[in-house]
Amino acid sequence: MFNKKFDKYFVIDTNIILEDFTNLAKLSQESKNLIILPEIVLDEIDSKKSGFDEINYQARSFARFLENSSINDSKEIDNYKIIIVSVDNITFNIISKESYLSDTKQMSLNIANDRKILEISQFANNFYDKQIEFISNDIMARVRATSLDLKTNFLKGDGKDEEELDFIKNSEITFEELETIDNKDITLIDKDFEIQNFSYCLQVKNSDQVLLASIKNKKIHILDEIELRDQIVVPLNKEQLFFTNALMDEYYNIVIVEAKAGSGKTLLALSSAVKLVRKKQFQKIIYIRNSIESLDKGEDVGYLPGLEEKFRIYNHPLMDSLRYMARSEHKNKSANKKTYTPPTDEEINEKVDRTIQNYSIETMWVGEMRGRTLSESFVIVDEAQNMSNKTMQMVLSRIDHTCKVVILGSNKQIDNFYVNKYTNALTTLLKSTKKENLYVNLYAIKLKKVLRGPITQWAESIF
Numbered sequence: 001m002f003n004k005k006f007d008k009y010f011v012i013d014t015n016i017i018l019e020d021f022t023n024l025a026k027l028s029q030e031s032k033n034l035i036i037l038p039e040i041v042l043d044e045i046d047s048k049k050s051g052f053d054e055i056n057y058q059a060r061s062f063a064r065f066l067e068n069s070s071i072n073d074s075k076e077i078d079n080y081k082i083i084i085v086s087v088d089n090i091t092f093n094i095i096s097k098e099s100y101l102s103d104t105k106q107m108s109l110n111i112a113n114d115r116k117i118l119e120i121s122q123f124a125n126n127f128y129d130k131q132i133e134f135i136s137n138d139i140m141a142r143v144r145a146t147s148l149d150l151k152t153n154f155l156k157g158d159g160k161d162e163e164e165l166d167f168i169k170n171s172e173i174t175f176e177e178l179e180t181i182d183n184k185d186i187t188l189i190d191k192d193f194e195i196q197n198f199s200y201c202l203q204v205k206n207s208d209q210v211l212l213a214s215i216k217n218k219k220i221h222i223l224d225e226i227e228l229r230d231q232i233v234v235p236l237n238k239e240q241l242f243f244t245n246a247l248m249d250e251y252y253n254i255v256i257v258e259a260k261a262g263s264g265k266t267l268l269a270l271s272s273a274v275k276l277v278r279k280k281q282f283q284k285i286i287y288i289r290n291s292i293e294s295l296d297k298g299e300d301v302g303y304l305p306g307l308e309e310k311f312r313i314y315n316h317p318l319m320d321s322l323r324y325m326a327r328s329e330h331k332n333k334s335a336n337k338k339t340y341t342p343p344t345d346e347e348i349n350e351k352v353d354r355t356i357q358n359y360s361i362e363t364m365w366v367g368e369m370r371g372r373t374l375s376e377s378f379v380i381v382d383e384a385q386n387m388s389n390k391t392m393q394m395v396l397s398r399i400d401h402t403c404k405v406v407i408l409g410s411n412k413q414i415d416n417f418y419v420n421k422y423t424n425a426l427t428t429l430l431k432s433t434k435k436e437n438l439y440v441n442l443y444a445i446k447l448k449k450v451l452r453g454p455i456t457q458w459a460e461s462i463f
Contacts, residue, residue, distance in 0.1 A: 284360030392425030
């Protein structure tokens with residue numbers, strides 16, 4: 001078995017498996033390539049099998065996967081032991097070592113483990129007949145590997161950049177076409193129309209008039225801007241008008257938004273949800289966000305006392321949006337008064353509590369969604385850039401046909417140690433818009449304008 005030649009040799013870091021253990025099958029290509037697993041990777045995965053967060057499910061899934069494996073051969077070389085394992089047409093070499101250089105050094109556990117994985121990688125690079133490639137989504141681990149003259153790489157998805165997607169297009173129409181433009185076939189206006197062109201800015205030739213339109217079944221539908229502005233949080237630019245229209249339109253089952261910080265995505269989604277619940281189109285609003293605990297190397301909510309305390313930090317974006325809406329509503333009601341008196345914190349908190357109760361606003365984290373079925377709900381999935389494809393698949397599979405789903409995220413704000421901008425759920429969903437589907441009516445948009453204020457705009461521009 002040790003004489004078999006492979007096309008490529010990959011040493012796999014723990015985060016590749018915890019992002020999605022099916023990555024191994026993709027890298028293996030039906031045993032054309034060899035997957036090398038340092039024993040430390042198995043130890044780290046074993047330590048994460050307990051719990052209800054995303055990485056815990058991935059760890060257990062990988063453990064169940066290994067249960068079907070068979071050991072084919074083993075070999076000892078100096079201080080190293082190599083075990084050949086095969087399962088589901090994937091060939092693994094699991095490499096262990098009696099003692100490591102990092103065992104004698106005073107360093108944190110995660111750094112020590114990284115060093116041990118790289119010790120195994122160095123050995124593998126010398127042992128096999130071809131140069132190995134160290135695969136990790138951890139930039140620090142890759143930098144250390146590069147300093148040791150190891151070839152490194154990370155998961156890149158299919159290599160296509162979601163930034164190439166053009167969701168809003170500009171086109172020209174004549175003054176004579178104005179009367180018949182609504183419900184007209186878009187291909188008569190734009191012969192280069194593609195399925196992901198969900199919105200159009202239609203410039204009337206020789207005038208300053210611009211019509212905003214959405215495309216449904218390749219038909220043009222002019223937006224009613226007055227109706228769209230009639231809500232607690234008023235859309236302020238064309239991007240927000242397009243987004244609000246998709247939120248309010250019963251035609252769309254799923255709305256996907258990639259947006260900068262401070263672009264108003266959560267506010268507009270929540271404001272539209274409240275309006276639709278008020279109109280009895282949905283019974284409740286459900287806000288879903290990946291728990292901080294899922295981020296492993298981020299702040300761990302497990303150390304905070306009490307369930308309410310744990311999820312207060314987790315629900316900050318929702319609560320901030322509800323408070324903003326309460327202040328906006330108070331200001332709108334005081335518009336005709338001669339003097340404006342700002343509401344007290346107590347009044348705002350009371351208004352927020354009433355809104356949560358009146359519109360049945362619930363919060364969920366991904367760890368509690370397995371086995372659930374969500375019905376007749378306006379579902380907001382926030383921070384999608386921090387979800388793996390497996391987690392998003394699980395979340396969406398909990399939602400029945402009576403719901404509307406709004407998926408929000410920003411690829412400039414990835415905090416999850418186990419995903420990157422190429423492999424996260426937000427990017428996967430954005431790319432899916434290029435293909436026609438028979439199951440749901442999709443809408444996608446990018447909100448590029450920052451409306452939170454000049455400080456946010458400045459930060460976006462320089463960083």
